Amino acid sequence: MIAFFPGRGGRETDDKRKADSDGSTTEFSDRLLAHLPRLRRYAIALTRNITLADDLVQDCIERACRKQDLLQDPERLMGWLRTTLINLYRDNLRRERRRGVPIELDAVLDLAGNDPIPSDWLAMKELAGALDLLSPDHREILLLAALEDLSYREIADTLRLPIGTVMSRLSRARAQLRDALERGDVTPSSIRSVGGSP
Amino acid sequence: MKHHAAVTDIDLNAYLDCELDEARRAEIEALIESTPELAERVALYRADTARIARLHAPLQDLPIPPRLLEAVRRGTAPRPARRLAPVWAGLSAAAVLLLAVWIAPSLRTAPEPLVAEALAVRSGKTNPVREISAAQLASIDARDAVLQTALSLPVRVPDLERAGFELARMQLFDESTERKAVQLTYRDQKARSFTVYLRGPAGGDRFDLQQHANLQVCIWQNDSLGVVMLGGDMTAREMLRVATLTYGDLEF
Numbered sequence: 001m002i003a004f005f006p007g008r009g010g011r012e013t014d015d016k017r018k019a020d021s022d023g024s025t026t027e028f029s030d031r032l033l034a035h036l037p038r039l040r041r042y043a044i045a046l047t048r049n050i051t052l053a054d055d056l057v058q059d060c061i062e063r064a065c066r067k068q069d070l071l072q073d074p075e076r077l078m079g080w081l082r083t084t085l086i087n088l089y090r091d092n093l094r095r096e097r098r099r100g101v102p103i104e105l106d107a108v109l110d111l112a113g114n115d116p117i118p119s120d121w122l123a124m125k126e127l128a129g130a131l132d133l134l135s136p137d138h139r140e141i142l143l144l145a146a147l148e149d150l151s152y153r154e155i156a157d158t159l160r161l162p163i164g165t166v167m168s169r170l171s172r173a174r175a176q177l178r179d180a181l182e183r184g185d186v187t188p189s190s191i192r193s194v195g196g197s198p
Numbered sequence: 199m200k201h202h203a204a205v206t207d208i209d210l211n212a213y214l215d216c217e218l219d220e221a222r223r224a225e226i227e228a229l230i231e232s233t234p235e236l237a238e239r240v241a242l243y244r245a246d247t248a249r250i251a252r253l254h255a256p257l258q259d260l261p262i263p264p265r266l267l268e269a270v271r272r273g274t275a276p277r278p279a280r281r282l283a284p285v286w287a288g289l290s291a292a293a294v295l296l297l298a299v300w301i302a303p304s305l306r307t308a309p310e311p312l313v314a315e316a317l318a319v320r321s322g323k324t325n326p327v328r329e330i331s332a333a334q335l336a337s338i339d340a341r342d343a344v345l346q347t348a349l350s351l352p353v354r355v356p357d358l359e360r361a362g363f364e365l366a367r368m369q370l371f372d373e374s375t376e377r378k379a380v381q382l383t384y385r386d387q388k389a390r391s392f393t394v395y396l397r398g399p400a401g402g403d404r405f406d407l408q409q410h411a412n413l414q415v416c417i418w419q420n421d422s423l424g425v426v427m428l429g430g431d432m433t434a435r436e437m438l439r440v441a442t443l444t445y446g447d448l449e450f
Binding site for chain 2: 029
């Protein structure tokens with residue numbers, strides 16, 4: 001019998017990985033960095049909270065780095081990141097984790113250097129408030145369609161749902177958003193905007 | 199919501215999202231053109247969709263916080279070899295053969311309790327409270343979630359495809375709140391079975407290799423988790439490789 005005490009320090013490093021690790025990790029790092037702005041945008045839109053969004057993106061990055069051996073297909077990386085982010089978000093909701101200082105949408109847009117007062121600013125703020133009123137399931141699917149511009153097949157793959165469910169859920173999400181706007185449930189004073197808790 | 203006998207809100211959404219085939223698209227388009235209520239609904243949905251994109255578009259231009267860039271750099275930096283790796287890398291073929299001879303005496307001794315538990319589970323003498331086939335848990339995240347919930351520990355289901363093994367099933371053994379256990383069963387194309395038995399606190403740090411009958415046995419444990427890996431019809435060298443992958447992928 002032999003006995004020794006390995007320390008923990010990350011995943012295994014086999015011979016093949018040692019041989020090509022420098023090139024492939026640099027390439028993987030570049031691809032990950034290229035996806036970050038879009039992934040972070042989706043995370044902020046989903047959570048309406050920048051701190052929470054950044055926590056999710058960081059968890060997502062760390063998970064992707066651990067699984068990079070399985071994520072070498074560039075076509076699949078963004079989809080994998082998005083699915084992972086949504087799963088982490090749902091885990092957070094289950095744990096009812098709420099943290100971070102709310103940041104108003106105006107401040108976010110200022111940070112981005114955009115014109116803070118577009119012509120339909122009030123309508124935009126009402127829309128942000130209406131999005132806040134949607135259930136997490138409806139918000140995540142609506143953002144995949146409207147913001148990420150994914151096809152129904154891609155949404156189905158991301159959320160691991162049948163296409164029929166995607167169609168009906170997306171339809172309900174759009175209808176509820178519209179109803180909230182038409183009922184006038186959302187007023188500028190009640191808008192929590194991007195910074196509000198989910 | 200139904201607007202017209204021949205068109206539903208789902209149809210309108212699919213039309214708006216360009217998800218209809220040509221024939222159905224033409225059909226819906228004709229209905230929209232002839233029904234002001236439908237045309238208005240589609241226009242509102244289209245405007246909402248465009249505004250959602252516009253509302254969030256600037257977020258993509260926000261500077262990426264340093265902590266996220268650091269997470270990428272840290273996660274993709276060449277990793278230092280773990281303490282286990284030199285042990286594995288240093289094992290020559292001769293050393294493995296010697297190892298096989300060295301561990302042979304354990305064939306004649308009774309297995310210790312943790313190994314005995316794992317052997318009983320593998321042989322089917324202990325019934326699981328729940329069994330889930332891998333097909334029921336297609337995603338990596340779903341598998342991890344089941345394992346983490348079952349053990350109340352942040353462990354991950356090892357991916358052993360690189361060693362030619364695919365997860366076949368997960369069996370949960372809820373012996374007590376303090377000592378929950380799970381067996382992961384993997385199979386390769388030669389129908390060889392590799393099982394990973396995980397359970398709650400088992401004792402201090404330890405990593406052992408043994409052999410029982412025709413099974414290679416690898417034990418790894420710390421204060422929070424005990425793991426017994428059992429491989430049938432395997433050489434000691436193969437066992438070390440698969441056990442190393444398992445150990446790394448548990449990420450605990």
